[in-house]
Amino acid sequence: MIIRCDSEIDTRAAAGRLASLCRPGDVILLAGPLGSGKTAFAGGLGDGLFIEEPIVSPTFTIMKRYESGFLPMVHIDVYRLSSVAEFEDIDPFEEGRDGVTVIEWGDAVGDSVPDDHLTVRFEVTGPTSRKLTFMPSGIWVTRPIHELGGTDQ
Numbered sequence: 552m553i554i555r556c557d558s559e560i561d562t563r564a565a566a567g568r569l570a571s572l573c574r575p576g577d578v579i580l581l582a583g584p585l586g587s588g589k590t591a592f593a594g595g596l597g598d599g600l601f602i603e604e605p606i607v608s609p610t611f612t613i614m615k616r617y618e619s620g621f622l623p624m625v626h627i628d629v630y631r632l633s634s635v636a637e638f639e640d641i642d643p644f645e646e647g648r649d650g651v652t653v654i655e656w657g658d659a660v661g662d663s664v665p666d667d668h669l670t671v672r673f674e675v676t677g678p679t680s681r682k683l684t685f686m687p688s689g690i691w692v693t694r695p696i697h698e699l700g701g702t703d704q
Contacts, residue, residue, distance in 0.1 A: 553683065554682075562592050565699060565700075566591075566595030567598050571599065573596075573600065578647070578665055579596070579651065579669045580660075581654065581673065582657050582658035582672045582673065587675050589673060596651070597620065600621060604617055609626050609627060610630055614626070624650055625651070628656065629657070630655065630656045632659075635659075638663060639663060644664075669686070
């Protein structure tokens, strides 16, 4: 499924709608070039989960856990990690077992994530516009992602 976003507000809104489909233990991979909206999307997901703190990129801290929402959110940025082993050492899925784990640059660790995950691929289509492609795997295939308002093309 594809959602076209004309602004950061649209990107955040799409992620906010996705929050209603999230369950404890969910894993969401965000993949796309630098500046494509991955952190904005994570912030919108946090808004949809009613997390009170602002969601900021964990580029230097690698992982940040937010507790204030109706589901906790673990936000991970693997950009600075030099190996999959470093990713596995932080034990991200244990940290996120009771909430939602969101991984920026998720394609870099795709082979180390559970089969049940959602990949959101970001493509820059203009100065502020983006194309978000949602690729469900495992249990995510049964979720009504089409209700987010996207198209099949």
